[in-house]
Amino acid sequence: MTERRVAIFTDETGWHTRRLRQALARRGFEGRCVDLAACRFDTAASPHGVLIPGFGKALPCAAIVRGIAGGSLEQITKRLGILHALRELGVPVYNDARAIERSVDKAMTSFLLHRAGVATPPAWAVEDEAQARRILVREAAAGHGLVVKPMFGSQGKGVLRVGAVDGGFVALPPLGELAGLAYLQRFVPQAESPQAPGFDWRVLVIGGQARAAMKRVSAHWVRNVARGARCQACALEPGLAALAEAAAAALGMDYAGVDLVPDAAAASGAQVIEVNGVAAWRGLQRVTAFDIAQALVDDLLARRLGVGLDQGVAQVCHF
Structure with missing residues (x-):
């Protein structure tokens, strides 16, 4: 039929x-x-x-x-x-289901990005609380903060910073409060001020090609649109596009919303922090000329x- x-x-x-x-x-x-x-x-x-x-x-x-x-x-x-x-x-x-499973599992995302040589912050997923605390102390001693994220989460919900934070030390919550698992990703700091708040990028990749990008600007370090970040049009620079395309390819995506943070120390000037396999695009559409749904x-x-x-x-x- x-x-x-x-x-x-x-x-x-x-x-x-x-x-x-x-x-x-x-x-x-x-x-x-x-x-x-x-x-x-x-x-x-x-x-x-x-x-x-x-x-x-x-x-x-x-x-x-x-x-x-x-x-x-x-x-x-x-x-x-x-x-x-x-x-x-x-x-x-x-x-398809395989791509969605890879992207919703943040530990698998980190693994696949790392395996493919895509610039992404170091990450850990452990069930042993003592081991998680050792990682935290070691990273803090080196001056690094960590971001704790729910393994299966979206829109910036449930994320928090631990370790070296604003000149102090923030301890890891008990793993019982984290569904028995600590997924930790190294925090990538930015130079920011009230006059120049921080930002990250959302790049939309469709069929292996980066098609549009925006900055998500916010004074808060969690820069999801659902958390109040402001969408700002920006040029899709070749290095940014190549990094987003490599991230989507590493996870086998038909389309992907790739989140990147600026990092002057990285070869392409950015690192991939998340890859979204069921990405919303309403915010991006507001600052993008072409019809995303049609694309x-x-x-x-x-x-x-x-x-x-x-x-x-x-x-x-x-x-």
């Missing part, structure tokens, strides 16, 4: 999903929003064993992952399992489905 329906997996609809549906419609496709929590494995009800609400017993042409709701380990495993199953069934998933959809259709912009779409999906 031939279809032109794309699943947009999300746990909430709004600005992002509306923009994606509009972008798909301009190319002759229909985007249908589906919560992964509502999808199920059912080997009795369908020939391929997966049921996606709104698609009957058929499969979507492709899927865009816009959000995955939190839940128990079992629930998250099943939701990611649906994405893995679609890939096994030949449905392009953008980004994402066009990359999906061209690179993953082989559909050119001047090509008919009637015979591209066969499930």
Whole structure:
């Protein structure tokens, strides 16, 4: 059966999903929003064993992952399992489960970036509290602060600085308060003042190519837009673009929001601190001329489905 329906997996609809549906419609496709929590494995009800609400017993042409709701380990495993199953069934998933798993696991992100030779701060993930405290003391003795982050976290929630902080020493909280695991990343300091607050960069990589960048400016060291950082347009310098593209490639991303901090000591003048596989782009769109949702959809259709912009779409999906 031939279809032109794309699943947009999300746990909430709004600005992002509306923009994606509009972008798909301009190319002759229909985007249908589906919560992964509502999808199920059912080997009795369908020939391929997966049921996606709104698609009957058929499969979507492709899927865009816009959000995955939190839940128990079992629930998250099943939701990611649906994405893995679609890939096994030949449905392009953008980004697929493997890429999402790599990016949401900050320790794995650090490992893969380091392995690929991408500039990124030293990082540790340990379950032994005494070992974590030894790392903290050793780093503080060398004048370094550390950032404690939830292993699975976003939007700057739950992060704190420990070790050498503003001329003092901040101890590590008990691991019982950190879900039994310390993920530590060396803090990269900046020279800043009330007149010149610090910033980091968000670079959007689509299909292996850096397409847009912005500065996130804030007097607070946590510079997520969700925490009040101000979005500021900036040039996409070649070194910054190359670093972001290398980070996305290291994690196998179709698209990625790459967060970088300035570091004069680094070869490219920056280090990658996070790679987001389900990146929001509303803030970036405010300071960027091109239509980000359309760029994402066009990359999906061209690179993953082989559909050119001047090509008919009637015979591209066969499930």
